[in-house]
Amino acid sequence: MNGKRILVTGGAGFIGSQMARRLVDDNEIVIFDNMHRDALRYTELNDNPNVTVVSGDVMDRDGLFKAVEGCDIVVHLAAIAGVDTVMGMPTQTMKVNLLGTLNALDAAVKFKVERFVDFSTSEVFGTHVYMAEEHNATALGVVGESRWTYAVSKLAAEHLVHAYHKEYGLPTVTIRPFNVYGPQQVGIGAIHTFAVNAIKGETIEIHGDGNQIRAWCFIDDMIDGTLLCLEKDEAIGHVFNIGNPRATVTVANLAYLVRRLCDSPSEVVYTNKDYVDIELRIPSIKKAEKMLGFWPKIDLEEGLARTIEWYREQADD
Numbered sequence: 092m093n094g095k096r097i098l099v100t101g102g103a104g105f106i107g108s109q110m111a112r113r114l115v116d117d118n119e120i121v122i123f124d125n126m127h128r129d130a131l132r133y134t135e136l137n138d139n140p141n142v143t144v145v146s147g148d149v150m151d152r153d154g155l156f157k158a159v160e161g162c163d164i165v166v167h168l169a170a171i172a173g174v175d176t177v178m179g180m181p182t183q184t185m186k187v188n189l190l191g192t193l194n195a196l197d198a199a200v201k202f203k204v205e206r207f208v209d210f211s212t213s214e215v216f217g218t219h220v221y222m223a224e225e226h227n228a229t230a231l232g233v234v235g236e237s238r239w240t241y242a243v244s245k246l247a248a249e250h251l252v253h254a255y256h257k258e259y260g261l262p263t264v265t266i267r268p269f270n271v272y273g274p275q276q277v278g279i280g281a282i283h284t285f286a287v288n289a290i291k292g293e294t295i296e297i298h299g300d301g302n303q304i305r306a307w308c309f310i311d312d313m314i315d316g317t318l319l320c321l322e323k324d325e326a327i328g329h330v331f332n333i334g335n336p337r338a339t340v341t342v343a344n345l346a347y348l349v350r351r352l353c354d355s356p357s358e359v360v361y362t363n364k365d366y367v368d369i370e371l372r373i374p375s376i377k378k379a380e381k382m383l384g385f386w387p388k389i390d391l392e393e394g395l396a397r398t399i400e401w402y403r404e405q406a407d408d
């Protein structure tokens with residue numbers, strides 16, 4: 092892709108900043124972010140003449156409209172994400188993830204963008220997801236459990252995105268990422284916490300009995316999938332799982348693997364888990380493979396080794 096002006100909401104975050112890095116040499120990038128998180132500080136993007144950073148909130152309709160004007164493409168990643176953050180602010184999660192998407196869609200329609208890529212989540216599949224395909228039914232969690240405000244807001248936003256495609260002809264694509272990890276991840280997640288603690292030789296805590304199962308997708312593969320969704324005409328109007336089903340482990344196995352790769356003496360302990368969790372989450376990526384040619388290349392050990400190396404560099408700074 093080249094010669095495009097691309098607005099990235101949430102572009103200061105983990106996935107957005109890595110995507111911007113891959114596109115910045117041949118395109119103009121507008122990063123629109125309220126800086127709730129900031130991974131830009133780990134990149135050279137702030138000093139790149141092809142990048143404009145707008146400090147703004149997707150809840151501010153006028154500000155967002157101003158930023159979208161003149162853009163060819165909108166990639167919408169701005170969201171409240173991460174289990175701890177979501178559980179601490181469920182109201183804000185619902186508002187930002189749903190109404191922020193509404194604002195972004197309205198701006199995209201008004202300025203007739205040629206592609207709108209929306210980031211949903213694999214959590215829309217619920218608590219037990221084995222080789223989930225995009226056409227499988229989605230699941231809603233119990234009302235009153237704050238954790239599910241994330242999945243519900245993202246799912247409602249997905250419906251909104253499809254409705255804008257059908258009613259207004261907006262060229263949309265929805266992505267459901269499955270457990271992305273890698274260098275420069277700014278939110279707290281299992282790999283972040285395990286790696287940081289293992290490097291310091293501190294105790295590694297596993298919440299619950301550690302038999303939750305996840306498939307981990309390295310950031311470079313996630314960006315490959317995202318770029319295919321940006322570029323391929325066949326993607327328009329569709330939703331795609333993007334993940335790596337071959338990088339599947341239990342949380343306990345992951346903790347021991349990280350400890351081994353860090354060559355760490357850390358003790359691994361099991362602690363009480365006081366929130367509902369997803370027990371099993373493995374995607375089917377057949378649709379993305381068939382329609383877009385997506386195939387994740389980085390296996391878990393290689394991805395973890397690269398990630399740990401980056402955390403080590405941070406610890407040494």
Ligand SMILES: NC(=O)c1ccc[n+]([C@@H]2O[C@H](COP(=O)([O-])OP(=O)(O)OC[C@H]3O[C@@H](n4cnc5c(N)ncnc54)[C@H](O)[C@@H]3O)[C@@H](O)[C@H]2O)c1
Nearest residue numbers: 101103104105106124125127128148149168169170172271
């Ligand atoms: N990382 C994963 O494993 C994963 C999995 C499933 C879905 N997703 C989705 O992918 C997207 C990107 O995830 P990420 O891992 O890069 O998360 P992230 O938290 O690193 O990035 C999100 C960005 O959105 C910004 N933001 C939050 N509220 C905002 C607001 N009101 N206005 C403007 N900006 C705001 C934050 O400052 C942050 O920079 C999110 O929509 C997330 O829900 C990520």
